[in-house]
Amino acid sequence: MSFELPKLPYEYAALEPHVDARTMEIHHSKHHQAYVTNLNNAIAGTEAESLSIEEICRNISKYPMAVRNNGGGHYNHSLFWNIMAPNAGGSPQGELAEAITKQFGSFEDFKTQFAQAAATRFGSGWAWLCVKDDKSLCVCSTPNQDNPLMDIAECKGLPILGIDVWEHAYYLHYQNRRPDYVSAFWNVINWDEVSRRFSAAMK
Ligand code: MN3
Numbered sequence: 001m002s003f004e005l006p007k008l009p010y011e012y013a014a015l016e017p018h019v020d021a022r023t024m025e026i027h028h029s030k031h032h033q034a035y036v037t038n039l040n041n042a043i044a045g046t047e048a049e050s051l052s053i054e055e056i057c058r059n060i061s062k063y064p065m066a067v068r069n070n071g072g073g074h075y076n077h078s079l080f081w082n083i084m085a086p087n088a089g090g091s092p093q094g095e096l097a098e099a100i101t102k103q104f105g106s107f108e109d110f111k112t113q114f115a116q117a118a119a120t121r122f123g124s125g126w127a128w129l130c131v132k133d134d135k136s137l138c139v140c141s142t143p144n145q146d147n148p149l150m151d152i153a154e155c156k157g158l159p160i161l162g163i164d165v166w167e168h169a170y171y172l173h174y175q176n177r178r179p180d181y182v183s184a185f186w187n188v189i190n191w192d193e194v195s196r197r198f199s200a201a202m203k
Pocket of ligand 1: 168
């Protein structure tokens with residue numbers, strides 16, 4: 001079985017003006033597609049073909065770098081498309097809101113920590129909100145296409161929210177202004193999906 005590019009759950013222009021249509025189209029149809037194609041090539045004929053992308057990530061130290069880079073790329077982008085939505089943003093509700101307040105002090109304090117993690121990731125990578133094994137929340141960032149599911153990650157947990165801070169995610173519209181892109185990201189976060197992931201992680 002080979003991995004496939006997931007269909008975007010909205011139109012390329014749906015996240016305008018925060019994320020522009022041209023960026024979304026190239027990001028999904030070219031960048032993510034390349035990770036999927038290269039992942040399939042890297043695992044062709046190996047036992048990894050029968051595994052889920054989560055299982056591959058959790059044992060990533062067993063695999064060549066091509067699997068780490070492209071498998072991470074596939075997992076990360078699949079999550080990213082789903083935790084964004086048109087007419088979204090606002091703030092989390094219910095148990096996730098309570099957990100964020102408990103861990104970070106307030107939603108505003110969480111936003112500051114997350115934005116800081118995104119802004120200070122040198123070069124290419126991702127910032128994350130994760131549920132750790134002890135069920136507490138944490139904010140962290142990873143380089144390149146690594147993620148906190150990977151056994152080689154410095155910060156480990158199940159990602160429930162992530163932002164792509166590779167230049168390909170924002171450069172056409174924001175050029176070098178990564179902090180402006182991170183600020184705009186709050187307007188497109190699909191908190192219903194983040195909450196769903198949180199609840200699943202807490203089970
Ligand atoms: Mn990307």
